[in-house]
Every structure is written in C-alpha cells, then in structure tokens.
Amino acid sequence: MFEDLLSLLFPESCYACDGAMARGEKYICTGCNIKLPYTNYHVHGATELNPLQRRFWGKVQVRYAFSYLLFMPKGRVQRILHKLKYKGGKELGVHLGNRYGSLLSDYHYTDQFDLIVPVPLHKHKLRRRGYNQSDCFGKGLSESMKLPFKADALLRTIDTSTQTRKNRLDRWHNVEQVFQVKQPESIKGRRILLVDDVMTTGATLEACAAVLLSVGATEVSVVTIAAA
Numbered sequence: 159m160f161e162d163l164l165s166l167l168f169p170e171s172c173y174a175c176d177g178a179m180a181r182g183e184k185y186i187c188t189g190c191n192i193k194l195p196y197t198n199y200h201v202h203g204a205t206e207l208n209p210l211q212r213r214f215w216g217k218v219q220v221r222y223a224f225s226y227l228l229f230m231p232k233g234r235v236q237r238i239l240h241k242l243k244y245k246g247g248k249e250l251g252v253h254l255g256n257r258y259g260s261l262l263s264d265y266h267y268t269d270q271f272d273l274i275v276p277v278p279l280h281k282h283k284l285r286r287r288g289y290n291q292s293d294c295f296g297k298g299l300s301e302s303m304k305l306p307f308k309a310d311a312l313l314r315t316i317d318t319s320t321q322t323r324k325n326r327l328d329r330w331h332n333v334e335q336v337f338q339v340k341q342p343e344s345i346k347g348r349r350i351l352l353v354d355d356v357m358t359t360g361a362t363l364e365a366c367a368a369v370l371l372s373v374g375a376t377e378v379s380v381v382t383i384a385a386a
Contacts, residue, residue: 173241173250174234185253186238195228195235197385200265210357210385218364221349221377222270225385226258229356235384239356242383243287248294251355254383255298262381263303271379272348274300274307277366278337280317295383296353311345312366313338337366339373346374357385 170179174190186194202208204222214220227235238254241247262268276292284290293309300307316336339345350370354363357380367378 173238173247175237185250190234193234195230195233197225197228199224200262200267213357213360214364214367214380217360218367219371219378220363220367220380222267222379222381224258224262224379224381225357225383226254226381227384229384229386239384242291242294242355246288248289248291251291251294251383252298252301255295255300256302257298258381258383259299259302262299268303268305270349271303271305271351273311273345274303274305274351274353275311275345275370276307276309277352277354277362278310278312278314280314282317291355292353295355299351299353299381305351308344310340312369313340337369339369342373345370347376349377350375350379352378352380354380354382355384357382 170183171177172179172183172185172187172190174186174194177187177189179187197210199208199210202211204211206212208223210223210225211220214223227238229235229239238247238250242251242254274296276290276296278284278292279287279290290309296307296309299305314336315338352363352366352370357363363380363382367380370378
C-alpha cells in the first residue's frame, strides 16, 4: 500500500518522453511503446530486404544484422539512448534487451547463436561512466534468449577519440587497431552475437567482428538497440 501511495504521489517518468507513467508501466510509457520506430529487420533475416545487412556487404562477413529501433535525432530514441548512457539507466538497457530478445526468440533466432558478446568500453571511460551500456542490453538479451553472455570477451586497448563528426573512413581508421580478444579459446568455433548500443556507419562493429573472426569464431552476427 505504501508503494502504491508513493507511485501516486511521485510517479516515475517515461525514459522516452519524460511524462509521468501510469501504475503498472515501467521505463517506457504505453503511448511511447506504441509510437517507437521499430525496425522489424529481424523479419527479413539475412537478406537484401534487410537494409542493415547490406551495410556490411563487401566489408566483413556478418551472418545476421539486427537493430531494435531506428535512431531519429531529437526524438524518443535519442532520449532513451542518452538516459541509458549518461543518466544511469542500466535497468533500461536490460529491459530493452529483454524485450528484443523475446522478439528474436519468437522468430526462432535463439538456435542461431552460441554466445553474446558486447562491444567494450575502454577502462578509463568505464571508470568514469560506471557501466557499459552495451553490457546492459546484452544481459537483457541473454536473459530472454537463454544464451550465455561474456562481458570481457573483447578488450578495447586504446581510448579512441569520439566518433562524432568523423567520416566513414576516419571512423574505420579510428577503431581498426583498438580491439583484442581476451581469451581466443572462448571464441573459437562459436557463433557470436555481437552487441552495441547504436550503429551509425558500423565501423566499430566491423572492427570487432573482424577480430572475432580472426581468432576462429564460426560466425558473427550483430545487434544494436538503435541504428541511424
């Protein structure tokens, strides 16, 4: 009863619109859940009908490429990502992973992967922020898809400068030498689902996928919360 009174007097705010949420709503209000720009890329799988899949053609071998949402500047998705990355929204990341993982499971993708691996932050940035937002999303996927999750599979050896305002070639040169596999034996022969928060050009995911394949991963697929 006391918790009900608190929620009535001090309702939680929606991460997408900042509006007060009704009783029973969690993280994102019903109105925003209806209006979020879902990609539905999982429906098309690894085909030319999936525009995210086409981004990797001729660059690195990626089995599947999925993203839960479309990134739109100054919209709901940008607010969600900002709060996930900079406002301590760790539970939000897990929640989004649970939701999308359940959807991927409904489409029978669970049997396509052996291990979930997040794109890492450099230790200095991780110390400043306190958590890796890609870890949060990956943990949610792991829970709902019943797949193992290895947060420390990849290591970021160089704290790269921000990718903002760089062109695609500059972004690639900025990340191509910065990732290492910590324990190659844990990757060899396994189908990896590589997780990140947002995809712009895909340079970071390309670099990580290339490193994973170089140590013997059978396949690499990628999934993000949002794609621009």
